[in-house]
Amino acid sequence: MNVTNPSKPRPFAAPDRRDRGIAALFALAALVLFLVRITDPAKLNFDETHYVPAVRTLMAFADLANPEHPPLGKWLIGIGMALFGDNPLGWRIMSAAFGAILVGSGVMAARWLLGTRAAAVMSGILLLLSPTLFIQSRIAMLDIFGVSFMMLAFWMLAASARTGFRHRAGLALGGLFLGLATACKWSAVPIVAAAIGLYLVVRWRDRGRSLRTEEVSITEGLMWLGPFAVLAYLATFLPYLFLQHGAVSLGGILPQQFEMLRLQSSPMGSHTYQSVWWQWVLMLRPIWYFYEPVDGIQRGVLMIGNPAICWGGLVALLVCLDDGIRRGRPALLVVALLWAASVIFFVVIPKEVMFYYHYFPATLLLCFATAGVLDAHFWQDGQRLVPILFIGFAALLFLEFYPIISAAALGDPQDFNRWMWLDSWR
Numbered sequence: 528m529n530v531t532n533p534s535k536p537r538p539f540a541a542p543d544r545r546d547r548g549i550a551a552l553f554a555l556a557a558l559v560l561f562l563v564r565i566t567d568p569a570k571l572n573f574d575e576t577h578y579v580p581a582v583r584t585l586m587a588f589a590d591l592a593n594p595e596h597p598p599l600g601k602w603l604i605g606i607g608m609a610l611f612g613d614n615p616l617g618w619r620i621m622s623a624a625f626g627a628i629l630v631g632s633g634v635m636a637a638r639w640l641l642g643t644r645a646a647a648v649m650s651g652i653l654l655l656l657s658p659t660l661f662i663q664s665r666i667a668m669l670d671i672f673g674v675s676f677m678m679l680a681f682w683m684l685a686a687s688a689r690t691g692f693r694h695r696a697g698l699a700l701g702g703l704f705l706g707l708a709t710a711c712k713w714s715a716v717p718i719v720a721a722a723i724g725l726y727l728v729v730r731w732r733d734r735g736r737s738l739r740t741e742e743v744s745i746t747e748g749l750m751w752l753g754p755f756a757v758l759a760y761l762a763t764f765l766p767y768l769f770l771q772h773g774a775v776s777l778g779g780i781l782p783q784q785f786e787m788l789r790l791q792s793s794p795m796g797s798h799t800y801q802s803v804w805w806q807w808v809l810m811l812r813p814i815w816y817f818y819e820p821v822d823g824i825q826r827g828v829l830m831i832g833n834p835a836i837c838w839g840g841l842v843a844l845l846v847c848l849d850d851g852i853r854r855g856r857p858a859l860l861v862v863a864l865l866w867a868a869s870v871i872f873f874v875v876i877p878k879e880v881m882f883y884y885h886y887f888p889a890t891l892l893l894c895f896a897t898a899g900v901l902d903a904h905f906w907q908d909g910q911r912l913v914p915i916l917f918i919g920f921a922a923l924l925f926l927e928f929y930p931i932i933s934a935a936a937l938g939d940p941q942d943f944n945r946w947m948w949l950d951s952w953r
Contacts, residue, residue: 539689542638546647550638553651554631561623561664561946566615567934568826572817575667579618582608582667588766591773595790599763600711604611618667625675626664629891630677631656638893639685641859646902652918653894656925658932659832659887665933666816666828669717673711677718680704684722688729691744693873696750705752706759712790714885717872721865723752794934795880804873807886810837814883817934818943825937829946830846830883831928832890835921843900850903859899866892 564866573578578601581593586605590618593601607621617898630651637650654660663671680701705722708715732747743751764783767775773784813831820826844863851860869889901914910939930937931946 539642541689542635544785546635546638546644546656549644549648550634550651551656553634553713554627557655557664558590558627560622561626563778564933564935565619565665566624566762568817568821568828569615569822571618572828573666573668575618575812575828576602576620578669579608579667583613585766585770586741588770591771591775595762595787596712597710597760598667598767599707599786602763603672603711604667619665622666622668622671623664625671626660629660629664629671629675631680632675632682633891633894634683636678637737637898639689640683640861641899641902643897643902643907644859645906646898647904649898649914649918651897653898653921654891655835656833656918656921656926657836657890657894659830659884659890659930662816662828662932663884663887665866668884669712670714670887672929673708673715674891676708676711677715678891680708684726688726689717689873692730692748695743695747698743699750699755701760701833702751702753702755707755707763710760710763711754711931713787714888715871717868718865718888719756721868723749725861725864726752752755792877798880798882800882802883803881804870804886806951807869807883807889808841810834811949812883813952820940825940825942826934827931827937827943828934829928829933829943829952831952833916833921833924833928834948835924836893836897837890840890840897841919843893843896846900846904847896855916856903859896862886862892862895862899866896881891891947907917 582598582601582605583591584592584600585601586609603621603625607619607624608617611617611620634647634651634653638644638647641647641650650784663674681702681706683704684698687694687701690697692698701722705719706929709719726748727745730748740812759784761780764775767780767783768777788888800812800814806812810832812828816830818825818827823930844866847859849859850856851863866889869892873885895918901917901920904913905913928946929935931943937943943953
């Protein structure tokens with residue numbers, strides 16, 4: 528990516544009705560994209576084999592199923608099954624809905640953080656062209672729910688920061704969504720910690736400035752982002768009080784957290800597709816979620832990123848760091864720091880068996896990094912051709928991989944070789 532010197536940032540103009548309309552259109556487009564043939568494959572695949580049976584048990588309030596993970600994502604899958612039945616559509620419909628929410632809130636988060644409508648639109652397009660988001664929005668796993676709540680929190684906190692922390696509602700909603708994200712899966716923890724840390728840095732940086740009368744104090748802001756998030760998280764365990772077997776008492780909710788930690792820290796057997804963080808960053812070890820014939824038709828789902836975004840986005844991250852540190856563009860630095868936090872967590876935790884899907888939140892932050900760089904270094908300078916060509920190339924790659932990420936009908940069992948660019952992808 529040939530990066531020019533960025534022009535002076537334009538004065539920020541707050542999002543208006545048009546921006547909200549654009550975000551809504553992106554969410555609608557995402558929902559349509561995710562729903563097309565969402566019932567393929569018409570059988571449980573990958574971790575659906577764990578979560579769907581657990582949801583059946585929980586929705587019947589029969590027992591404490593899948594106790595190693597928090598409950599909210601499973602309750603949300605259960606809502607879809609209650610509305611549409613215990614079938615592929617019911618298993619996956621809520622994932623598609625939350626994937627659409629993620630895209631719409633991502634556009635608004637980019638508008639507030641990156642500052643321009645062009646950056647927001649490019650972020651939205653790149654999110655739509657992200658196979659990791661596409662796949663996680665079409666499978667009954669917990670990750671999409673946690674990441675969607677994280678994106679909602681991202682939107683609320685970016686807006687709160689832009690408005691000088693004058694609105695308690697923004698911080699309260701930010702804390703609520705951070706707590707709910709953690710209540711879906713603990714992989715949200717590094718983003719929650721990074722959000723609180725960045726809040727403290729921003730407020731510390733502005734400590735010498737006279738407070739506006741209506742501005743929320745640092746202490747009150749921390750209350751919304753810390754204890755309030757914890758309370759929101761713990762509240763999602765309340766239905767456990769009413770289980771027929773293995774019920775958790777009100778006083779037992781806290782000890783349940785330590786039991787979850789024990790279960791998640793327990794040794795796991797090796798797995799064919801296990802990988803480590805640097806393989807995720809370089810996209811060297813994707814995962815076959817599914818590859819087998821269904822009713823005589825060969826289908827496959829390969830959990831992989833868009834090469835343009837996942838490899839080109841690494842260059843964009845370096846530019847974000849340079850812009851943030853040397854050129855006074857804190858928004859781009861924030862994106863880079865959030866990406867780093869989402870990766871470093873998996874570098875330091877004592878978990879031996881991990882998978883490429885743990886990199887899912889980071890792949891979405893690469894969309895923001897890429898859009899921010901394309902906007903700051905090209906679009907704002909009137910150099911529209913480079914962003915258009917890059918996004919067009921990403922779209923072509925998405926279309927190229929579409930059959931193998933959407934469980935489309937394949938010709939024969941050897942068709943997968945068409946997409947195996949690297950031996951490590953097999």
